[in-house]
Amino acid sequence: MSSSGAKMMIVDDEPDILLVTKMAIEMCGFSAETFHDPFQALEKFKTSPQDFSLVLTDIRMPKMDGIELARELMRVRADLPIVLMTAFNIEGAILTSLPMMKKDDVVKKPFNPSDLCSAVRVRLQKK
Amino acid sequence: MPHGFEGVPASNIIVPVIVVAVAIAASVTVYGYSTLIAENVSKTSSASVRTNAQVQAHDISRIFSSKVNDVLHNLQIIASTNTVKAGSIVSSTDLFASAQASTKGFTDTYFWIDKNGKLIWANAFSNPDTYKSFAGADRSDRSYYQVPKETNLPFVSAVIESVDGVPRIYYSYPIMTATASGGQEFAGVVVSASNLGNLGTTLKGELLSSPNSIGMMDNNGVVLYSDTKDLIGKSYLGPELQNALPAEVKEPFNSFLSQSLGGKEGSGDFTYLGNTTTIAYAPVSLSDRQFAVLYITAPHQLTIETAALLETQRNLSTLAIAMIGATAAGVSLLVLTWNRRLRVTVDKRTFELKQSNESLEDSIRQLADANAQLQSANEQLTLHDKLQKEFVNIAAHELRTPITPILVTMHLASLENADNSRMSLSREQYDMVVRNAKRLEKLAADILEVTRIESQRLELHKETINMNEKVRNVITDAKSFVPADKKVDIVFEPTKEPLMVNADRSKLFEVLSNLVRNSIRFVEDDGRVEVKLRKSDDGTAAIISVVDNGRGIAPEIMPRLFQKFTSSFEMGGTGLGLYISKAVVEAHGGTIWAENNRDGRGATFTFTLPLADTSGAKDPAQT
Numbered sequence: 001m002s003s004s005g006a007k008m009m010i011v012d013d014e015p016d017i018l019l020v021t022k023m024a025i026e027m028c029g030f031s032a033e034t035f036h037d038p039f040q041a042l043e044k045f046k047t048s049p050q051d052f053s054l055v056l057t058d059i060r061m062p063k064m065d066g067i068e069l070a071r072e073l074m075r076v077r078a079d080l081p082i083v084l085m086t087a088f089n090i091e092g093a094i095l096t097s098l099p100m101m102k103k104d105d106v107v108k109k110p111f112n113p114s115d116l117c118s119a120v121r122v123r124l125q126k127k
Numbered sequence: 128m129p130h131g132f133e134g135v136p137a138s139n140i141i142v143p144v145i146v147v148a149v150a151i152a153a154s155v156t157v158y159g160y161s162t163l164i165a166e167n168v169s170k171t172s173s174a175s176v177r178t179n180a181q182v183q184a185h186d187i188s189r190i191f192s193s194k195v196n197d198v199l200h201n202l203q204i205i206a207s208t209n210t211v212k213a214g215s216i217v218s219s220t221d222l223f224a225s226a227q228a229s230t231k232g233f234t235d236t237y238f239w240i241d242k243n244g245k246l247i248w249a250n251a252f253s254n255p256d257t258y259k260s261f262a263g264a265d266r267s268d269r270s271y272y273q274v275p276k277e278t279n280l281p282f283v284s285a286v287i288e289s290v291d292g293v294p295r296i297y298y299s300y301p302i303m304t305a306t307a308s309g310g311q312e313f314a315g316v317v318v319s320a321s322n323l324g325n326l327g328t329t330l331k332g333e334l335l336s337s338p339n340s341i342g343m344m345d346n347n348g349v350v351l352y353s354d355t356k357d358l359i360g361k362s363y364l365g366p367e368l369q370n371a372l373p374a375e376v377k378e379p380f381n382s383f384l385s386q387s388l389g390g391k392e393g394s395g396d397f398t399y400l401g402n403t404t405t406i407a408y409a410p411v412s413l414s415d416r417q418f419a420v421l422y423i424t425a426p427h428q429l430t431i432e433t434a435a436l437l438e439t440q441r442n443l444s445t446l447a448i449a450m451i452g453a454t455a456a457g458v459s460l461l462v463l464t465w466n467r468r469l470r471v472t473v474d475k476r477t478f479e480l481k482q483s484n485e486s487l488e489d490s491i492r493q494l495a496d497a498n499a500q501l502q503s504a505n506e507q508l509t510l511h512d513k514l515q516k517e518f519v520n521i522a523a524h525e526l527r528t529p530i531t532p533i534l535v536t537m538h539l540a541s542l543e544n545a546d547n548s549r550m551s552l553s554r555e556q557y558d559m560v561v562r563n564a565k566r567l568e569k570l571a572a573d574i575l576e577v578t579r580i581e582s583q584r585l586e587l588h589k590e591t592i593n594m595n596e597k598v599r600n601v602i603t604d605a606k607s608f609v610p611a612d613k614k615v616d617i618v619f620e621p622t623k624e625p626l627m628v629n630a631d632r633s634k635l636f637e638v639l640s641n642l643v644r645n646s647i648r649f650v651e652d653d654g655r656v657e658v659k660l661r662k663s664d665d666g667t668a669a670i671i672s673v674v675d676n677g678r679g680i681a682p683e684i685m686p687r688l689f690q691k692f693t694s695s696f697e698m699g700g701t702g703l704g705l706y707i708s709k710a711v712v713e714a715h716g717g718t719i720w721a722e723n724n725r726d727g728r729g730a731t732f733t734f735t736l737p738l739a740d741t742s743g744a745k746d747p748a749q750t
Contacts, residue, residue, distance in 0.1 A: 088524050
């Protein structure tokens with residue numbers, strides 16, 4: 001399980017999910033910084049956009065949802081790989097909202113950590 | 128509802144009234160007109176009768192005069208004949224015969240009296256017996272000899288009863304011969320006479336037969352002719368007749384007679400025993416002799432009959448018109464009655480129709496209402512369906528959310544312990560699994576509760592509860608809910624008097640607990656949550672407030688605060704707590720609301736519960 005040393009940004013309003021996602025990502029060999037508040041995450045990203053190889057964000061969050069956050073992040077860095085997580089069966093709607101995203105860029109909760117790793121890797125390789 | 132069952136409009140009553148009035152007016156008019164006609168006809172008829180009577184009287188006068196003049200003319204011829212003048216009887220007998228022949232029927236005889244008053248010839252003398260009896264008879268005392276002898280003028284006598292007892296009128300003409308001195312000398316008279324019976328027959332023959340009477344009298348009032356034969360020859364002015372006559376007949380009759388004898392012509396009416404009779408009178412003047420002709424009409428039959436006829440006609444007309452009026456009135460009343468019945472029927476039908484129409488309209492309205500309700504229900508169903516789908520979607524999401532940490536943790540544990548048959552979990556992993564499993568359990572319970580609420584199957588098992596105790600219980604429970612890394616001060620000041628409510632114990636616990644836990648979630652570290660309890664001003668309800676000094680409620684959230692899944696992700700709950708709390712409070716007859724505190728820090732959730740009726744109840748504080 002090689003690690004590229006790439007650092008992931010994980011955003012989710014659910015602390016437990018944030019925690020287990022971080023654990024899963026670290027198991028894959030990446031490091032991760034977690035944010036339960038999308039605004040804080042956006043602030044952090046703006047200050048150091050190149051620190052993060054990929055952003056993994058939940059979609060349904062208060063204040064700002066994952067799609068909005070994704071748009072804002074890409075505005076800062078257009079080539080930023082983003083993987084979306086959701087407990088909803090709404091990939092179609094997500095893909096419509098974010099035309100540059102592919103079906104593989106959405107991970108459904110609950111997820112198998114191995115699947116999450118694959119998705120993240122695929123997304124990183126695409127870059 | 129007004130409809131014309133009672134009464135008929137006045138205009139309908141006017142119709143027969145007018146008809147009857149017109150009929151009465153017509154009757155009166157016709158009656159009056161008939162009376163007028165009757166009077167006119169009567170007058171006309173009277174006038175006609177009178178005129179006719181005068182004409183008749185005049186005719187009789189004229190006929191009589193004519194006949195007498197014929198006789199006088201014959202006498203004149205005889206008297207002026209030379210043979211007569213010469214006193215030659217033998218040569219003159221044919222003259223007398225032809226004269227008698229020419230006035231036969233009117234005259235009895237022609238005869239000759241010499242200058243000394245001796246009867247020297249008569250037609251009857253052709254009979255030798257008569258000649259023997261009468262030849263040379265002295266007639267010098269007779270007026271028909273004396274008057275012409277005196278006057279040398281023709282003479283007409285009054286009625287004279289002859290020697291044979293028959294009343295006669297005598298006509299005489301003087302025979303005048305020339306004297307040597309060239310003068311005239313009385314030489315006797317030629318005479319003729321009318322038997323009054325013959326005279327009457329002649330007159331009657333000249334007149335049209337009629338019911339009217341004719342009377343003739345001479346200047347002495349001796350009746351020459353009468354339809355009543357007994358009167359002929361009698362003196363009308365004599366005491367016998369005058370005494371027999373009633374005054375109302377005698378007076379006008381005598382007046383007419385004296386007029387006539389006075390040479391006047393005219394007419395007049397007299398009424399006897401209710402019958403009007405017209406008498407026309409005319410004079411006959413022959414050689415100074417006055418006669419009176421009276422034409423006496425029968426009682427005015429024509430007038431009477433006409434009047435009677437007109438009376439009958441008038442009465443019949445009046446009756447007919449009265450009957451027409453009555454019939455018209457009857458028909459009008461009948462029509463009116465029918466009309467009224469018809470109106471009542473029509474009104475009834477109209478009323479029924481209106482009613483049925485109204486009920487139809489009602490039905491249509493009800494149908495429309497039902498349709499609207501159906502549509503509304505359908506819309507609500509559609510909305511409900513949509514909300515239900517949304518609820519299911521969100522519920523699914525909410526269920527997956529705690530499952531994710533559990534599953535991911537288990538997967539990770541599995542990967543970490545890939546080589547071991549026994550799997551070990553760190554304390555952190557274990558806590559996470561349990562925590563999320565509990566959350567799942569709570570979520571499942573809440574979803575079931577929501578389902579119960581929405582299908583109206585929420586059951587309350589009410590009992591009297593001491594609120595002070597209940598709040599203490601909730602606070603004790605909630606303290607264990609405060610995260611270890613968070614310091615929250617939970618404050619409660621119990622009321623001095625016990626505040627008893629009638630509520631479902633476990634559900635009240637849920638509501639209060641939910642509000643307190645929410646506040647605990649909301650406050651920052653070192654936060655403060657206070658539960659306040661008081662009685663409402665009107666003393667009917669308990670007011671329970673949970674006040675925190677957290678970050679308050681976002682204005683955009685406020686309207687949806689008590690809706691499902693409004694705030695779950697923000698507050699870490701299931702998102703159903705407030706929704707369920709509201710339903711439970713309202714099921715108890717209370718209300719619930721939330722507001723941000725005026726000092727700008729935190730929010731207050733308040734709900735009310737009706738106070739229990741503690742009169743006569745056992746002390747609930749001991750429960």
